[in-house]
Amino acid sequence: MNEDIHSISLLIVMVWPLLLAIPAVRSRLPWPGHLAIMPAAVRVILPGDSSFELSWLFFGTEFAIDGEVRWILAMTVAVWLLAATAAKSSKSDPTYDRTTTFFLLTLAGNVGVVLATDLVGFFSFSTLMGYSFYGLMIHGGNAEVQRAGRLYLIFLIVADLVLFEALLLAASTTEDLRYKVVRQAMVGTSSTQFYLWMALVGFVFKAGIWPAQLWLSSAFKSVPFSRALLLGGVPVSMGLLGMVRWLPFGEHAFYVFGMVIQMIGVASILYGALRFFTNATMKMLPAWSIITVTGFFMATLGTGLVYPALWSQYEYLTHPFIASLGIFLAALTFTIGRLQDTRPHPAFASRKVEDLSLWVGKWIGAIRRSSKDRLFGLQSLWRGSWLKVKEQPQRILDWGKPAVLVGGWSAAITMFVLLGLMLAWLAR
Amino acid sequence: MGTVITKIPWGVLLILLPLMGGMACFLWPRIAKILGLVLTFVGVLSVVGLGWQIMSNGVYHHAVGGWGAPLGINLYADGLSLLMLAITALVGFGISVYSSGYFERQHSTRFWPLWLLVLAALNALFLSNDIFNLYVTLEVMGLAAVALAALTGSRDALSGAMRYLLANLLGSLSYLFGVALLYHGFGSVDITTLAVQVKGSPTTWAALGLIGAGLVLKTALFPLHFWLPPAHASAPAPVSALLSALVVKASFYILLRLWLEIFGPLGGDVDTLFGVLGAVAVLWGSLQALRQTRLKLLVAYSTVAQIGYLFLAFPLAMSAGVMAWNAAVYLALSHALAKAAMFLATGNMLRFGGHDRIADLDRVVQRLPLTATAFALAGVSIMGLPPSGGFIGKWLLLEVALAQGQWGLVVIIVLGGLLAAGYVFKVLGQAFTQAAVMHESRAVPASMEWAALLLAFGAILLGFLATPVLSLVGIGSPFGAHEVMP
Amino acid sequence: MSTVFLYALVGVVLFSLGLYALIVHAHLLRKILAINVMGSGVFLVLVALAKRTGEDTPDPVPHAMVITGIVVAVSATALALTLMLKLTAETGNAELPEDSRE
Amino acid sequence: MLQWALDALLGLGLLWLAWCALMSPNLLKAIVLFVAFGLLMALAWVRLDAPDIALAEAAIGAGLTGALLLAALARLRFAYADEETVGSPAQEEAKVRFPQWLPAVPLLLVVAGLGYVVLSLPPYATGLSTEVTANLESSGVSNPVTAVLLNFRGYDTLLELVVLLVALLGVWSLDGLALGRETAPGPVLDTLSRFLTPVFILVAAYLLWVGAHAPGGAFQAGSVLGAAGVLLLLAGWRFRAGLTELPLRLVLVAGPGAFVIVALVTMLMEGQLLEYSPEQASILILFLETTATFSIGATLAALFFGGRPQDDKEHT
Incomplete structure (x- = not known):
């Protein structure tokens, strides 16, 4: 009985935001954002682990909450409550309805990602989350926001395609796609390396980790803080979570792979710190701190992959770490946003750490100046040859137009005859 | 209650009701719209009834005239036919709702009778178990589709329809020749009888060549796709949706059915050829779609690419029959929903802005939010992103390809998805921005927006229903009969 | 007996002749003629081979099929001719425009 | 020899x-x-x-x-x-660019292949003729072709009538160019039509009647009726304005309509679509053939006429 209640409560946690996302359902409800996260909040507080299975969804999938997941879910609840509070739009706002829909869809996707227990569930909900977040991000935004949104979208699509490949590799190796099974199954097969790299690239893109931080920083720069505070809790934390879930930690030592991740981590820390000190406006502070912190995380992950024993020892820390990262960033963004709103002082907004930036700026300026002329010449040369190369595929593609294809119809029907002959010949 | 439902001959009603409806619409044009809407809705109910019947009694048989094969004609419906009928009914209802707002009075009186007759022909086709009867249904469908494609009477529409008609007639004659050879070689036109009788002989090979080429031409597989983009792009929006979503699938269904029952075991290397052509179609169609500057042509070329995916199942089915065919069916179903939604959404944008130049789409997202959502959701399914029907189809296909180590196909499938993402976002990107030239806008009825949106939702919803749909298609094991183990 | 195959062969050649004309001719009226000749070829094969019963009466099923086919052919011809006339009125030329895409 | x-x-x-x-x-x-x-x-x-x-x-x-x-x-x-x-010089040039012998090569292969296939068929094959003969008794007619068309494979025939209707709908929806009135009939044509039309109608009636047991039937009779219609149209005869609306359309759908109704009724009575009880078979077939004859004749004549009669009136 108790089991059932727990399962049902988990189902409500996931379905409730989706239901509210339908405008007709929530039209009479006040505070839909807060309301939508309530079941999740209650579930975080309720003790006990539980799970429920949906055999008809996809190829049968399961959602569950346990000690680790509880951390992440708690973070999600906190971040979304903050975001719902920060979102100031009211029903009189003409874009209110659509914004709220995107908001709730992203929320639903986020909760699904947290609760999923297998790769397919994780992937599907993270897709829902990612694309709805895109909608939420750009909605009603200016040209700069639109550009940031497009950047995010490009990274998102590439990441999804790559992760999809990884998912397929996993699926072709094992029938059962639950994390634990996949971790064991993906070690020592012919496609292990493929899988690792795909998953790594996918999540690096999704989480905006260096060197794919481009979309993250431009999003922080342009998106209003009430939505930017979700960046840490939604795409970044879920990307890190994905890495923890998908990569085979603690099973086997991957030296090269682990080293690469460590290096990414170190580079990320350096990059984040440098930007933090050279060029930081208040608004961009969360962006650079996020890159630094994820760098630490990556360095840890790399170490875990090189020394599996170490990982097993400290594994229990990863989920609290991700959770605190999400909450910390959301709170930071929220606070800065509020400060900026209440004290719109120009100097405050563009405060820079002057001395360091001068020092680095001089060096960069010198390098630029010295290489500029040479680069320009190279560039024009390259442009010219590229244009020539570009014409070739154009010609091939034009071949399909009947005007170029000699006699259009005639050739097409001749091909029809040839196809018939070939079919009969091959059937022999 | 249950027994009443299982006793009503739903399959026959699916054919006769739209047939009578078409004639009634012709006789009394005034009530055409109401009649069309009611009858397509009854069609949905009838498919539900048929589904109930099939689930409780197994496959559906109906010996027309009481003679039975081989003398008479048998109607037959298993899981595969049922799903095709269901998707026809759903998309058909969507198209009807859309059309009730779309057509002006003059075109309305012409559209409805032809549309209902196409629907009758489609249902008859999916229910038929007789290759000559299939020829007649193909002709009813083909001629009515051509007439619908030419409905606007513009220069493009007329030349597109003319190409379409000639291609259709050529395909039909080639198919009929194949039927003649099969009949004279094996003494029957009943598919089930032929499945037992047919042996590998020159007759069979020639029949495969003729029937295969004819149906491939009608299905518009590369390189015989030349007629599709002009015809689909110049027709009125609901007709484009009908042609791309359903009519093309009908000839593919026949090819699939005949391959499964008759030619598959004797087909030799034909499946490889189909696979290669399918792969080229995926790439070629996507690339051409990317290059288009007009929205309707872009969507039409996307159909060329998506048809390619269906044919990728042929080489894979050699050793993983059921899985590969499931993938093809899933792709066909989700493409039907998504492409119908896409064409309908395109029709909305065209009506709204008076043009379909992609570069000049003027803030469609803000001004037609439902339509933009419909296009985006349909795009998600076409790209094969989760959670959507297209995702499940591609997923199944990729899984089979990976299991067999067909890396080439894997690359094609993923690349096709990437290119699809390219052309869908090419449209959506422009939909957000303000165009350089402002256009006079014209109101779009709510029914047209909702029809597109609900069909797109259907395509997404299909992504959640993999298990029930795949268990439905297994009824009567259409793919199980000739499974060849490696 | 062999007249059966004689006529069937004539049917095959007619089908191919029609196909050839369909390929090489640009004028739509000729394409329609070509399709009709192809149809006659198929019908001839169907009916000629029906005479192989070894009795006086041939197999009636292909005969019925051919009657159906003839009616279908005349329907298609009528539709094609109307389309051709409309197209000619629009373009001033009874041929398919080489590139109708733009 | x-x-x-x-x-x-x-x-x-x-x-x-x-x-x-x-x-x-x-x-x-x-x-x-x-x-x-x-x-x-x-x-x-x-x-x-x-x-x-x-x-x-x-x-x-x-x-x-x-x-x-x-x-x-x-x-x-x-x-x-x-x-x-042929068309303009530009088109001519476009046509010439495609070498005419090129398709001939694969087509010769087609002829050779199909010829070989046809010759490889067994010299004797009964097809379905034995089944047809065995069931001819209960089909209601004695002409085997009519039996196949209207009984054994009646469903095909129903759909075939629909094909005719679809073609007409297509022609009408295209606003086909209606036969102009300006072609004044010569005296010969006029006399001929007056003389031949009753003959045609008689021939059609005969063919329809004889179809049950000898060559003939709905399609032949219908096409003779259609020919009479064509002759009348050529001679300048036009539908009377009152008849071009519903009455004409009723005649046009009579064939497939009657078929569908019979199909439904037989299904209700016998359980299967178009399943005639042996006693009623001949009368049902005659009924179907009669309506089909009128429909075919009217449709063929209308197809020849081209445009929708009184088209302009309908849209006011």
Whole structure:
């Protein structure tokens, strides 16, 4: 009985935001954002682990909450409550309805990602989350926001395609796609390396980790803080979570792979710190701190992959770490946003750490100046040859137009005859 | 209650009701719209009834005239036919709702009778178990589709329809020749009888060549796709949706059915050829779609690419029959929903802005939010992103390809998805921005927006229903009969 | 007996002749003629081979099929001719425009 | 031997006429040759013991198709007087660029392949003729072709009537160019039509009646009726305004409509679509054939007429 209640409560946690996302359902409800996260909040507080299975969804999938997941879910609840509070739009706002829909869809996707227990569930909900977040991000935004949104979208699509490949590799190796099974199954097969790299690239893109931080920083720069505070809790934390879930930690030592991740981590820390000190406006502070912190995380992950024993020892820390990262960033963004709103002082907004930036700026300026002329010449040369190369595929593609294809119809029907002959010949 | 439902001959009603409806619409044009809407809705109910019947009694048989094969004609419906009928009914209802707002009075009186007759022909086709009867249904469908494609009477529409008609007639004659050879070689036109009788002989090979080429031409597989983009792009929006979503699938269904029952075991290397052509179609169609500057042509070329995916199942089915065919069916179903939604959404944008130049789409997202959502959701399914029907189809296909180590196909499938993402976002990107030239806008009825949106939702919803749909298609094991183990 | 195959062969050649004309001719009226000749070829094969019963009466099923086919052919011809006339009125030329895409 | 020579000559004649019709530089000549080809086909059908098809071919294949083609050519010329055979020089050039011998190569392969296949078929095969003969008793008619058309495979025939209707709907929805009134009938045509129309109607009635046990039937009768209609149309006769609306449309759908209704009724009574009880079979078939004859005749004549009669009136 108790089991059932727990399962049902988990189902409500996931379905409730989706239901509210339908405008007709929530039209009479006040505070839909807060309301939508309530079941999740209650579930975080309720003790006990539980799970429920949906055999008809996809190829049968399961959602569950346990000690680790509880951390992440708690973070999600906190971040979304903050975001719902920060979102100031009211029903009189003409874009209110659509914004709220995107908001709730992203929320639903986020909760699904947290609760999923297998790769397919994780992937599907993270897709829902990612694309709805895109909608939420750009909605009603200016040209700069639109550009940031497009950047995010490009990274998102590439990441999804790559992760999809990884998912397929996993699926072709094992029938059962639950994390634990996949971790064991993906070690020592012919496609292990493929899988690792795909998953790594996918999540690096999704989480905006260096060197794919481009979309993250431009999003922080342009998106209003009430939505930017979700960046840490939604795409970044879920990307890190994905890495923890998908990569085979603690099973086997991957030296090269682990080293690469460590290096990414170190580079990320350096990059984040440098930007933090050279060029930081208040608004961009969360962006650079996020890159630094994820760098630490990556360095840890790399170490875990090189020394599996170490990982097993400290594994229990990863989920609290991700959770605190999400909450910390959301709170930071929220606070800065509020400060900026209440004290719109120009100097405050563009405060820079002057001395360091001068020092680095001089060096960069010198390098630029010295290489500029040479680069320009190279560039024009390259442009010219590229244009020539570009014409070739154009010609091939034009071949399909009947005007170029000699006699259009005639050739097409001749091909029809040839196809018939070939079919009969091959059937022999 | 249950027994009443299982006793009503739903399959026959699916054919006769739209047939009578078409004639009634012709006789009394005034009530055409109401009649069309009611009858397509009854069609949905009838498919539900048929589904109930099939689930409780197994496959559906109906010996027309009481003679039975081989003398008479048998109607037959298993899981595969049922799903095709269901998707026809759903998309058909969507198209009807859309059309009730779309057509002006003059075109309305012409559209409805032809549309209902196409629907009758489609249902008859999916229910038929007789290759000559299939020829007649193909002709009813083909001629009515051509007439619908030419409905606007513009220069493009007329030349597109003319190409379409000639291609259709050529395909039909080639198919009929194949039927003649099969009949004279094996003494029957009943598919089930032929499945037992047919042996590998020159007759069979020639029949495969003729029937295969004819149906491939009608299905518009590369390189015989030349007629599709002009015809689909110049027709009125609901007709484009009908042609791309359903009519093309009908000839593919026949090819699939005949391959499964008759030619598959004797087909030799034909499946490889189909696979290669399918792969080229995926790439070629996507690339051409990317290059288009007009929205309707872009969507039409996307159909060329998506048809390619269906044919990728042929080489894979050699050793993983059921899985590969499931993938093809899933792709066909989700493409039907998504492409119908896409064409309908395109029709909305065209009506709204008076043009379909992609570069000049003027803030469609803000001004037609439902339509933009419909296009985006349909795009998600076409790209094969989760959670959507297209995702499940591609997923199944990729899984089979990976299991067999067909890396080439894997690359094609993923690349096709990437290119699809390219052309869908090419449209959506422009939909957000303000165009350089402002256009006079014209109101779009709510029914047209909702029809597109609900069909797109259907395509997404299909992504959640993999298990029930795949268990439905297994009824009567259409793919199980000739499974060849490696 | 062999007249059966004689006529069937004539049917095959007619089908191919029609196909050839369909390929090489640009004028739509000729394409329609070509399709009709192809149809006659198929019908001839169907009916000629029906005479192989070894009795006086041939197999009636292909005969019925051919009657159906003839009616279908005349329907298609009528539709094609109307389309051709409309197209000619629009373009001033009874041929398919080489590139109708733009 | 004489038979053989006759068949060979007929076959060669068919091929020669087809070639001339397809390759003649003059369109009018091509159409006339095509009609001649159709008549020769009718002869071939007789030689192949298919008198039913011979009748249908003579009336529909050669007669009506020929009339349709000639009418289309006349309208083409009426619209574009200078249009003789091919289009503008640019088009001519485009055509020449595709080498004409190129498709001939695969087509020769097609002929060889299909020829081989046809010859490889067994010399004796009964097909379904034994089944047809065995069930002819209970089919309600004694002409096996009619039995197949209206009973054993009646469903095909139902759909085939729908094809005719669809073609007409298509022609009407295209706003086909209606036959102009300006073609004043000559006195000969006028007299001929007055004289021939009753004859045609009698012939149609005879063919319809005889179809039950001898060559003939709905399609042959319908096409003769259609021919009478064509003749009347050519002579300048037009539908009376009151009849072009619902009454005309009722006649046009009578055939398929009656078929569908019979299909439904038989299904309710016997359980299967178009399952006639043996006692009622002959009367049902006669009923279906009669309605089909009127429909076919009216549809063929309407197809020939082209446009929707009184089209302008309907939209006001």
